Amino acid sequence: NAGVMQNPRHLVRRRGQEARLRCSPMKGHSHVYWYRQLPEEGLKFMVYLQKENIIDESGMPKERFSAEFPKEGPSILRIQQVVRGDSAAYFCASSPPVRMNTEAFFGQGTRLTVV
Amino acid sequence: DAKTTQPTSMDCAEGRAANLPCNHSTISGNEYVYWYRQIHSQGPQYIIHGLKNNETNEMASLIITEDRKSSTLILPHATLRDTAVYYCIVRGKTSYDKVIFGPGTSLSVIP
Numbered sequence: 001n002a003g004v005m006q007n008p009r010h011l012v013r014r015r016g017q018e019a020r021l022r023c024s025p026m027k028g029h030s031h032v033y034w035y036r037q038l039p040e041e042g043l044k045f046m047v048y049l050q051k052e053n054i055i056d057e058s059g060m061p062k063e064r065f066s067a068e069f070p071k072e073g074p075s076i077l078r079i080q081q082v083v084r085g086d087s088a089a090y091f092c093a094s095s096p097p098v099r100m101n102t103e104a105f106f107g108q109g110t111r112l113t114v115v
Numbered sequence: 116d117a118k119t120t121q122p123t124s125m126d127c128a129e130g131r132a133a134n135l136p137c138n139h140s141t142i143s144g145n146e147y148v149y150w151y152r153q154i155h156s157q158g159p160q161y162i163i164h165g166l167k168n169n170e171t172n173e174m175a176s177l178i179i180t181e182d183r184k185s186s187t188l189i190l191p192h193a194t195l196r197d198t199a200v201y202y203c204i205v206r207g208k209t210s211y212d213k214v215i216f217g218p219g220t221s222l223s224v225i226p
Contacts, residue, residue, distance in 0.1 A: 004158075033213055043159065043202075043216040056213065091158050093214065103149065104214050106158035 003027070004094050004107035012113045019079040019086070021110045025094030032075040033093040033104060034067055043091065049075060082114045118142065118205045124221040133190040135220050137203030140184040146205050148179060149214070150188045154199040162188065193224045
């Protein structure tokens with residue numbers, strides 16, 4: 001999973017600030033997935049994107065959270081007006097185009113701490 | 116929601132085989148069994164996947180029952196570095212089929 005790059009690895013934000021988490025998928029991968037892992041909890045699916053399209057955002061909180069995957073550049077998970085409950089590890093995964101039978105590869109995550 | 120059930124935790128002696136079971140009784144014909152693991156809050160790591168035949172790679176073996184309702188992940192010679200949470204996941208084979216994690220099995224390899 002070394003090929004999926006997430007930055008920053010650690011991010012500290014004060015309550016009310018914005019957090020931007022970046023994910024660069026593996027070369028040739030056109031699908032990106034974001035997951036959240038709260039402390040001592042499991043991995044929860046948030047959103048699935050292709051280039052310039054949101055395919056499934058069923059796991060995204062209704063407010064303050066948004067995600068994009070532009071034609072050029074990394075995928076961005078944006079959290080506005082962060083609260084302490086947003087403190088978690090956020091993982092990104094990528095996979096190749098749909099027709100290929102393969103696994104999703106994960107990055108090392110961004111650990112967000114809201115103070 | 117996850118379609119699998121796994122034991123919450125298991126222990127294994129270092130150097131012995133670790134056999135991690137998974138039940139997936141509602142698996143459909145076009146769904147695969149995937150295994151991932153997460154070592155101490157690192158990013159999940161892909162291990163292996165299979166449809167109905169047994170599979171082996173450099174990390175592990177996957178044994179799937181003939182009715183496909185359960186499977187076993189085998190780490191042939193567990194090391195301390197194999198201590199992790201292991202997730203058994205059922206999903207379709209395409210990128211449209213997102214990976215949904217259950218609670219997994221926390222495997223502790225004991226010296």
